Amino acid sequence: AQSVTQLDSQVPVFEEAPVELRCNYSSSVSVYLFWYVQYPNQGLQLLLKYLSGSTLVKGINGFEAEFNKSQTSFHLRKPSVHISDTAEYFCAVRPGNDYKLSFGAGTTVTVRA
């Protein structure tokens, strides 16, 4: 079984400041890793994913994440946030031999002017 821990439940940040959302996972098998964003009353949109290859993954809207196998982490970063980045962010994993996603509890990012 897999589990995902998002270390920060809420992250307030000022506009144009950098942000980092932390995600750690545990799994007995190799996994694929994902970050999703959810705007109020909407479904999930994929920001980026790590399947294999380079551990630094770039996604949409200026986000990037780095897979660290030794630390079992997949932290999400953005160097300069906008008001429109205010949303809920979910880290998710799934094993390589299954398609069921396991989600973290989510991190609420609130960007202030």
Next chain:
Amino acid sequence: GAVVSQHPSRVICKSGTSVKIECRSLDFQATTMFWYRQFPKKSLMLMATSNEGSKATYEQGVEKDKFLINHASLTLSTLTVTSAHPEDSSFYICSARLTGLAGESYNEQFFGPGTRLTVL
């Protein structure tokens, strides 16, 4: 491409009635769809895996007679909440896994916009 729709987006019903939620993959085939439930300020909880042409696979603790799933075609899965009660009020989200023309599967799940169910 890879758009998933859900209908309705919002539904309010009386306790004891049944509600059907549709999940459609608009521009791709999906032999597998997933149904999630999300409580306020909480993460997504996988309820069941919907397989085209066969019975759904339910996660532990999810009542299959309460949440009926039908995946009758490669583009449509339905979730019916039977005899709904106020505790069934939630945000229900589906996702679909893209299946290629040759039957190959892809890694990504595409999510629908969700359905807000309120049971009075």
